[in-house]
Structure formats: structure tokens, C-alpha cells
Amino acid sequence: MNKEELLKKLTLISVEGKTVKDLYGEISAACMEEIVKTWDEKPARNAYYLSVEFLMGRMFFNNLMELGVLNEVRNIFAEKGFDLNRFEEVEDAALGNGGLGRLAACYLDSAAGTGYALHGYGIRYRYGLFRQRFENGFQKEEADDWLKWGDPWSVRKESEKRTVRFADMDVTAVPYDMPVLGKRVNTLRLFQAEGSERAEKISEYLYPADDTEEGKLLRIRQEYFFSAAAVGERIDEYVKVYGGRFDRFPEFNVLQLNDTHAVFSVAEFLRILTQEYKVSFGRALQLARKTFHYTNHTILPEALECWDEELVSRILPEIAAILKKLQVFAAREWQKKGCGKSEQDEMSVLRNGRFSMANAAVFVAEHVNGVAEIHTKIIKERLFSAAYKYYPEKFLNVTNGVTQRRWLMLCNEELSALYDGIFGTGWREDLSLLSAENFLRAGGAEQLAKIKRAKKKQLAEYIAKSEGITPMPDAIYVSQVKRLHEYKRQLMTAFAILRLYYAMKAGELADFVPMTFIFGAKAASGYRRAKAIIKYINEIAFKINSDAEMQGKLQVIFVQNYDVSYAEKIIAGSDVSLQVSTAGFEASGTGNMKLTMNGAVTVGTMDGANIEIAQQTGLRNNYIFGATVEELARINESYDPSEIVGRSPEIKAVTDTLIDGTFSDGGSGDFKELHTALFQGASWHKPDHYFVLYDLEQYVSALLKMNSDYRNAGAFARKQAENALNSAFFSSDRAIATYAEKIWKIDRAQ
Secondary structure (H helix, E strand, C coil): CHHHHHHHHCCCCCCCCCCHHHHHHHHHHHHHHHHHHCCCCCCCCCEEECCCCCCCCCCHHHHHCCCCCHHHHHHHHHHHHCCHHHHHHCCCCCEEECCCHHHHHHHHHHHHHHHHHHEEEEEECCCCEEEEEEEEEEEEEEEEEEHCCCCCCCCHHHHHHHHECCCCEEEEEEEEEEECCCCCCCCEEEEEECCCHHHHHHHHHHCCCCCCCHHHHHHHHHHHHHHHHHHHEEEEEEEHHCCCCCCHHHHHEEEEEEHHHHCCCHHHHHHHHHHCCCCCCHHHHHHHHHEEECCCCCHHHHCCCEEEHHHHHHHHHHHHHHHHHHHHHHHHHHHHHHHHHHHHHCCCEEEEEEEHHHHHHHHHEEEECCHHHHHHHHHHHHHHHHHHCCHHHHEECCCCEECCCHHHCCCCCCHHHHHHHHHHCHHCHHHHHCCHHHHHHHCCCHHHHHHHHHHHHCCCCCCCHHHCCCCCCCCEEEEECCCCCHHHHHHHHHHHHHHHHHHHHHHHHCCCCCCCEEEEEECCCCCCCHHHHHHHHHHHHHHHHHCCCCCCCCEEEEEECCCCCHHHHHHCCCCCEEEECCCCCCCCCHHHHHHHHCEEEECCCCCCHHHHHHHCCCCCHHEEHHHHHHHHHHHHCCCCCCHHHHHHHHHHHHHCCCCCCCCCCCCCCCHHHHHHHHCCCCEEECCCCCHHHHHHHHHHHHHHHHHHHCHHHHHHHHHHHHHHHHHHHEHHHHHHHHHHHHHHHCCCCC
């Protein structure tokens, strides 16, 4: 890329009479003209990341940074009287739901940034994840029309469109290519469904509700659509060079399945080879087992997709036949290995009339990886125990990571500049060059504390502008920002806040340092309990924020429409990261890594990557509480939350607020249902199945210990510094290097 030529073009752009949208399009187009000159240079062997989500965030600032012109462009347009920060108005392309999609984005970023040929395949949704607003405390969803700003960072490849066939219709898959910038330019290829109005619904919305038969069929269509387009394209490209002999296909193509959504690609690969190229099923399966790899992201049963055989057969009869044949081959292999019936049932691709996409992936994939040490241990010992017994060589761990480019260099330019001054700029490519010892010796903790205050001020101004409420300037900023799900236990945080509130109202906690709790989360539109928890937290926020006695002491803010751009500000401005999922349920987490990288201390459970964060940054620098996986396993059968409430009037007081009229759920009955779930359970779970009440007292104690420690500003700043400076392990550069070496066998560009 010719930097001088690009800057010359940008200098010639006039701002007179231009809207923000006009200038966004012009500047982006000028950058793309230079990018395409070095695009599409691929080595022989490439890895491809198949994911139904890619939560890329706003591309403008990130791409200017990667091109090395961000500050120059800021100055060029400042001289013209235009503040580049006005592009904050440009909405994120919310083509993902949360951690899964953001991880995919981080991996593409790190691969390009470090020189590995990793390309993405996914769906170009017309509307991304819904825009969220609150109405009387309730979540309301609105369509996310991200394309109203245009899509200047993508190129439509009309000549490379292809047909994806269902039993009842043909759909045109039109690729849009987005460059991913770094040491090399990789490609994120998103397919848009075109043709009939019915066909276009396939790429209309991310995650359509699947609680009806129609919704399930649409989800199946989505997953097969992008999987078939991706695999068909890879096969066609190979055949152009090598013809119909597929012996060398795995030599040039590595396909990584990001969770179960892309598993139809395995069946499509087998279908094309056996039906179109007359390869025997056994040989096609051998090739598939050298081509595909599977990352598991969850142990939650509802996320381990199982599709009814009848539904798949109705719209994809050939794929259903392939999956059934895969089951026959698998059963034959398991019999030879001496697997017992219960073990075969556990591993079955087809059981009780349903296809298990996870089991299909585990059987075919050359490698199966978990995403944190504890998660990998759980999938070996519990989730896929039979498969691990007979195929132990498949399983390995690759702890997730996040890109320091967006989550440090872009969102925290002040801290990045401090690192440059102490360490030079080499850390930007190799985070392991950061040294806590050298940083502290250079007075870095005090400087980090100043930067943290500045980032908190920026965050407060942004929240005030966006939400109409100003965070307390001198408070501890405590953040829980993530997808809203019961196992992530935002409800437990709500109870903990009420415990603090009632204690303060009673005249206790005299030395309490003011705290502002910041929540950001979206609940799936059909997830009643998650939406009830949002309403409950907003009720608590209204009560506390309206209480004159709490002014300058305690505050609760739930931001609306939490997205990547909001996250950049919250993560850089937070003092404390709340990571309080039930032990054994959070596969990894990546928000915890981003917050750690920016100097937040963790108040959290021994779950997911929290364990490794504590190992890397030091237990003394974080506040770990709660039951372990082993402890929960011991008490699981005997646990009775009513006993806890019987022993603790404080816990009873906060849980009673769900049913005693303290807070209103608008007559929906949602708060009573939350209370019932805690104390009576439901047909599908036992009372308090995520152990909210079991861990609550320890949680409050951890928050109070953190609050007390915060009074010693110097010691707390040292904790924050040691967290930030020891976060190199959580760079996605490290994760990508591990995938490249142990799974993909691809080399880094020189």
C-alpha cells in the first residue's frame, strides 16, 4: 500500500457541503482503492474460518490504524474544519450476537496482523442483531438497518455468485468481500441470499427465532446456505487446478468450524465428492477428516444444535441421507473399537430422530478444541467423554484471545502511548515485550492511574450523551457487559447491589467508596427470563438513582444498545470487571480479557478464562470467589436454595423484592416467574440451577473487599498495572499462532 499516494488522495477531498455519510463514503473509498492493489495474494495453503457470526465492529478507525494513517487523516481533516470523531455516528455492522462473533473478528484481525492466511466465510445479514432501547425499563427491539450508512469496506463479487439448492427452491449466494488488514490482506467473504422474496429471507436476520417449525427451517436454511456456498467454492477452486482427484485437497484447504452452525459444510463436502465426482464415501470421509476442525464453545444443551431428521429431510433430502450414512460408517467404526451401546448412543450422529451437529463435528474433525483450560477439561470428561476415550488424539485446548489492536491500541490510545514511551513500539506486534516489573520501576502505575481517570471521564461523557445520566466522577466504575443469559448471573449482581443498598440504608458501610455499576447486555428477543432480568435491573437502577441518600454513594446504569463501539469505551474506562458466571458454564469469555488488558481488576468466579487470568496476573490482584466446578458437582443433588434464605434474612430481603411489590414488572408476572425459578425450579431444571443464591454472600464479600482496597490508591493502581502488563497470554495473536502450529499447519508470511 502506497501511504503517500493515499494521503495525497485524502488531502484532495473537500468537506464543503458534505454530510457525515458523504465523507465517510469518500474517505473509505479512497482507502479501498489502495487496499485492492495488494489484495488477493494467497499462499498455497490457506485456513478458512466458517462462522455464522462475525462481529467486526466499526471498520473505519480500525482500518485507518492498520493502514498507518489514522493520526495523519485526523490532522488533514481537522485543518479542513472536520472532526474525524464525528464518524462515531456511523453504526456498527452488528453481524454477530456476542462473544462467538467477536472472537471470529479478533481471530481474523490477529491472523492478518501477524501474517497468517486465514479467511472468513459467513452471512451478510440485511439486518444485524437488533437495536435495543428501553421503554419503561423493558427491552424493546428495533431492526438494525446498518446498511443505511452504505458498505464502503466491502466489494460485491457479482461474477463469483453461486447457486445453493434446497428441495423447494434455488438460492443465489452473492459474495461480498471485506479486506482484513495487517501484514497481509486477508478476506472476510459474506454471502448474501438473493432470488425470490422467500430466498432473500435467508440472509435477512441474524438468528431468527427457532421456537416454531418455520423458524427452525429458516435456521437450517441459513446454516446450510453459507456452509454450502463456502465448501462449494473451495472445491471449485481446487478442481480448476487439480481436476477431480482430491488427494491433495487437504494440503491446500483447512476448514475451521466455529461451533456447530457450520457443520452442514461437512455433509456438503461429502455430498459433492460422492455425488458429483463419484468419490467413494469412505474415501470422501478420509479426506474430510483431514480437512475439517471443530471448535466447541459451549456445554449448554440448547446451544449444541440438534435438528429433527424430518425437517432436514424435507428441505435437504440429500444432506439428510449423507448424515444418515455418516452414522452408519461411524457405528461400524465404533463396533470395531469395541464401544459399548451407551457409548455409541452418546456419540451418535443420528439418535431418536434427531441429527446431533456437535457429534457429527466431533466424529469427522481432525481436531476438536475447547477454548479455556477448564472448558477443554469439561468437554473431555463430560460433554464428549466417550469420544475422548476412543479418539483422545483429537482433543486439545486453545484458550481464546482478543486483539490488542482494537482492544488496546485503538480504544486506549493514551495507555498505548505510555507503553511506547517505556518499552518502544515493538509491543504492538508482540505483547509479551511488556514487563510489569519494568513498568512499575518506571512509575507506570501512577501514570496508568491518571490514564484510567481520563478514560473514566471520557466514558462518563459518552454515557451522559447516550443515556441522559452522568456516572459519578469519583466512583469506582464496575462493569458487567456481556450477553444477557442466566448462567452469566447478571441477576446475582442485581441481588448483590440490593444487599449493598439495604446495608447503606441501615447506616452500615460507613467507609464505603462510591461505586457506579455499569451494565450492558442484550437479551434474545424470545428469552423471557433474560428480558425480565433487564427490567429488574432497570427497576433497581431507578430506585437507587432516585434515592437522595444514595447521591454520590451508589449508582446503577444499564446502557442501551451495547455494541462493539460502546464496549471500546466501557472497557477502557472500567476499574473493575465482573465475571461471575456459574463455575463450569462459561466456556472462556473474552470480555474478561479485554478488561484485564486495559487494567481492570476482576471480581469473578473460577470459571472459563478467569482461571487463567488469575494464573497469569496473580490471585492477589483480583477478587476470586464462589464455588468451584468440583464443589458444585458435590452439592448438586442436595442443594436447596430455601435453606440459604432460611439462614440469611439479608438474602431473603433481596429475593423477596421479586414478589413483594418493591418493584413492578408491569403486570407481566415475569418477576414472580424469576422467583419461582429460584425456589421451585421448572419442568426442565431444579431450583436455582445456576446457584445464584449459593454464591451470593461470597460475591458481596468480594465486592466489599475490593471496595476497601480501592482506598489505598497506590496499591490498587499497582493491581491494575499488573493485570494490564501481564495480559500478553490473552492476545489473539497467541491463540492464532497456536491454531496455526497445532491445527492448521500454516506458515506466517515473511
